[in-house]
Amino acid sequence: MTVDRSRLPVPGKTPPFHFPAIERSTLPNGLRVWSVRHVSIPVATVMLLVRRGAANDPVGKEGLAALTADMLDEGTGALSAIQIHEALARVGAQLDSDIGPDATLLTVTVLSRFLDPAVSLLSDIVVRPSLREEDFARVRQLRLHRLMQLRDVPGAVADRAFMRLLYGTHPYGHTPLGSETSLASLTVDDVRTYHASNITPEDATLIVAGDCSHADVEALAARAFADWNGAAPGPVAPVADLPSPPRLNIIPRQGAPQSELRIGHVSVARNTPDYHALVAANMVLGGQFVSRINLNLREHKGFTYGARTSFDFRRLPGPFALQVSVQTGATAEAIRESIDEIAGLRGVRPVSAEELSTGVAALTRGYARNFETAEQIARAVTQLALYDLPERYFDEFVDRVEAVSVTDVMRVAYEYLHPDRLTTLIVGDYAAVSRDLNALNLGAPAVLAADTF
Amino acid sequence: MNITYSKHTLANGLDVLIHEDRACPIVSVNIWYHVGSKNEVPGRTGFAHFFEHLMFEGSEHYDKGYFQPLQGAGALLNGSTNADRTNYWEVVPTNALELALWMESDRMGYLLPALTAAKFQNQRDVVLNERRQNYENRPYGLAGMAMLAALYPPDHPYHWPTIGQIADLHAAQVEEVREFFATYYHPANASLAIAGDVDTEEALALVRRYFEGLAPGPSVAPVRPPMPVLNGDTRLIIEDRVELPRLYLGWISPAMFGEDDAELDLAADILANGKTSRLYKRLVYDMRAATDVSAAQNSRELGGFVQIAATAAPGRTLAELERVIVEEVNRLASDGPTEDEIERGRVQAEAQFIYRLQTVGGFGGKSDQLNAYNVFLDDPGYFDRDLDRYHHVTAESLRAAVQRYVAHGNRVTLSVVPKGKTIYGMPGSVPSLVS
Incomplete structure (x- = not known):
């Protein structure tokens, strides 16, 4: 058979996507129990989402929420940390805890036949942790050592400093780890108090995706979490005034072969009505390989292994940020190109219909692959619970993104991207880049120390 | 648990493996070339990985970059190189299987006519930056290559890192690409796996259409170094x-x-x-x-x-x-x-x-x-x-x-x-x- 290589095959119509049904119930203690039937392979994923995260750290006690999450599997009842993990290992279960600004998420992936003991262990960990003094001392020490080591990881230094620059004392102004100073001030009583008042069923959701009926999941949850009680405190209050950081900042890293860059500003919350238009706009700007910024900095200039931008959508307005690591000699030029690309999207280089359609297609045509595994499905459901999204959110996603027009993208770019307010942070070799920075017209760089965050 | 599959070897030597899984309307197209940094020689290291980058820069019949049409069809795609093999994969919606096979077969058969000195220079810069980002500028980033260099003697193919020595990357010549491609990138040194929402006969027919006409290359001699011995x-x-x-x-x-x-x-x-x-x-x-x-x-x-x-x-x-x-x-x-x-x-x-x-x-x-x-x-x-x-x-x-x-x-x-x-x-x- 001859092959026509004069043109690419054109894919047919994308079949419509339907998210599987979510069955829901609520236990008397307020815990929401949601399940999704997923039968392709005998694996179940259990996620417990508590809508309290690093943003709930009291001022001066930054790092408390994450340290508390870390303490949960350090012992429960008569079991030590080691014994808990032996019990998990005996059923092949994998426990992960993940803490972000808005939430704490515990995940257990397990072979379906071990769902029962896995949920039971999860409840022991969450509801009945021992929170012992000696474990606290050890865990805090490990986290202090981690912070010490992160001083040498350029990306981590950049992330920590960038949040502080953008948000100051706002609840989003620190990363979940906290600082060496704040961790040093914590006590085990802080952890106990935080656990008692924040890790509560009233604002928590248990999500199970796997080959199991909702009735079974509900009965299992009712047994395991029956004696979990407590009301949830109110949501995090936004701070009225955000800082006005210097335009240009540098954390010196002498002799570094690359500069780690962050360029961005505080942007928009997850509940914005412009969510879909912003996601589409970001695809054009820096959200995929063929986006403008990656093609420019990597494929045309060869300055980097890769560049990307993102709107970090959160319950309160999150950051828009470009992140890239560029060879030292190209630092100033990469910053200029990046800022020009962000500014260009608002008018000088308006989005073309073709660019938008590539970005939209990349989001929509392969949408089904985001929901192949039990873990992907459970994680998707956490998004609904975390941000109070409508039940049909995933079913409507493709249509909503396909409805985004060039005009919409231009409008949201204008409304949510502010080139004159971009804050740039460099973690790199100051002596090697300082002369070039002058030409950027961003003012003299503020020089920061790596260990001040 | 067993994975049902069928295996077919085309006349040009390409192995084709097909696994049906109709649960989700997606298909994975995955190609392994049995070449990695173990096939390099001292002084010319990093080549297999560098080559992987060039595979994404366009081929004769679609010379505009590999990502554009596939991302536009909803694909997720990537590639990787290690000491033993180089792999490339796309996960595409079911309806884009033919597109993925068109693209993979074009770069298997027709990469060189589209390769230019400009692409070569650009991707060398990208690889040097990948090396800086993942090894040189990362705490403990050089430990892995130090261990390999000490565990294996200088002529053992695991002695050098897959990312390559900096001097070798600078010394690489575009002409060397041609020989490398001819030696290792051909159907007889490759294995194509298709897994997902496909009918085996239909998928095989598409594979035949796009790959059967590609010429087999020379057989690649196995690399068989002696097991190294550490003394003390x-x-x-x-x-x-x-x-x-x-x-x-x-x-x-x-x-x-x-x-x-x-x-x-x-x-x-x-x-x-x-x-x-x-x-x-x-x-x-x-x-x-x-x-x-x-x-x-x-x-x-x-x-x-x-x-x-x-x-x-x-x-x-x-x-x-x-x-x-x-x-x-x-x-x-x-x-x-x-x-x-x-x-x-x-x-x-x-x-x-x-x-x-x-x-x-x-x-x-x-x-x-x-x-x-x-x-x-x-x-x-x-x-x-x-x-x-x-x-x-x-x-x-x-x-x-x-x-x-x-x-x-x-x-x-x-x-x-x-x-x-x-x-x-x-x-x-x-x-x-x-x-």
Whole structure:
């Protein structure tokens, strides 16, 4: 058979996507129990989402929420940390805890036949942790050592400093780890108090995706979490005034072969009505390989292994940020190109219909692959619970993104991207880049120390 | 659990593996070329990986970059190179299977006419930046290549890092690409796996349409270096931009799927994987002498090495960590694991094995695993037997493997210490020359 290589095959119509049904119930203690039937392979994923995260750290006690999450599997009842993990290992279960600004998420992936003991262990960990003094001392020490080591990881230094620059004392102004100073001030009583008042069923959701009926999941949850009680405190209050950081900042890293860059500003919350238009706009700007910024900095200039931008959508307005690591000699030029690309999207280089359609297609045509595994499905459901999204959110996603027009993208770019307010942070070799920075017209760089965050 | 598949070898030598899984309307297209940095020679290292980059820069009949049409069709795609093989994959919606095959076949058959000096220069710059980002500018980033360079002699194909030596990357010539392509990138040195929402006959017909006309290349002679022998303890040190010193110990061990490979895999878990492991319990939990500890049987096609690494807590010494690690290795080699440890190891091996098979695509998913078994063992259906290897491990077989391969002093000992603090290194260490 001859092959026509004069043109690419054109894919047919994308079949419509339907998210599987979510069955829901609520236990008397307020815990929401949601399940999704997923039968392709005998694996179940259990996620417990508590809508309290690093943003709930009291001022001066930054790092408390994450340290508390870390303490949960350090012992429960008569079991030590080691014994808990032996019990998990005996059923092949994998426990992960993940803490972000808005939430704490515990995940257990397990072979379906071990769902029962896995949920039971999860409840022991969450509801009945021992929170012992000696474990606290050890865990805090490990986290202090981690912070010490992160001083040498350029990306981590950049992330920590960038949040502080953008948000100051706002609840989003620190990363979940906290600082060496704040961790040093914590006590085990802080952890106990935080656990008692924040890790509560009233604002928590248990999500199970796997080959199991909702009735079974509900009965299992009712047994395991029956004696979990407590009301949830109110949501995090936004701070009225955000800082006005210097335009240009540098954390010196002498002799570094690359500069780690962050360029961005505080942007928009997850509940914005412009969510879909912003996601589409970001695809054009820096959200995929063929986006403008990656093609420019990597494929045309060869300055980097890769560049990307993102709107970090959160319950309160999150950051828009470009992140890239560029060879030292190209630092100033990469910053200029990046800022020009962000500014260009608002008018000088308006989005073309073709660019938008590539970005939209990349989001929509392969949408089904985001929901192949039990873990992907459970994680998707956490998004609904975390941000109070409508039940049909995933079913409507493709249509909503396909409805985004060039005009919409231009409008949201204008409304949510502010080139004159971009804050740039460099973690790199100051002596090697300082002369070039002058030409950027961003003012003299503020020089920061790596260990001040 | 078994994965049903069919295998077809085209006249030009291309192996085609097809697995139907209609659960999700997606298809994974995964191609392995049986070439990696092991096929390079000293002075010309980094080539296989550099070449992987060029494969995304366009081919004769679509010379505009590989990502654009595939991302526009909703694909997720990537590639990777290691010492043994280079893989490329796309996960596409069912309706874009033909597009993916068109693209993969075009770069398999027609890459060179589209290769220009400008692309070559650009991707060399990108690779040099990948090297800076992932190795040179990363704490402990040079440790891996220092271990390989010391474990394997200079003429052994695992001696050099897959990312390549900086000088070799600068010296690479565009003309060399032509020869490399002709030697390694052709149907007879490749394996194509398709997994997902397809009908086997329809998928095979499409594969035939796009790949059957491609010319077979020369057969590639297997690389068969002798198993290296370490004599005594090679002690090396690297001064790095780090806060805490870290110790790496390495021993030569059997190849992937070889005898004792599964034993050493489970032994590494028992020693240092997770909170239940012996070294975590002692070094991190009880003594608080280390901030972390890890171990792995790094098994590859031509051989393996067992590596144990631990980072010293402030004020603690690498010598103390080394003493405890050696004690625990020796205890495992003399007393063996407990039955509970063996049972946990088996359950975890089974669970990890099944978790990987939840997805048709990506790194480690079903299509990638079919290709791994086909390329390394000529048996794509090795799934059950692979898992059986772990079920057959006994306390005694594990003990004996540890005794034979790890519980001795013929090893590499690498200290990575803060700049200017060579005093923190193991006594008698000499500087590693990697950069």
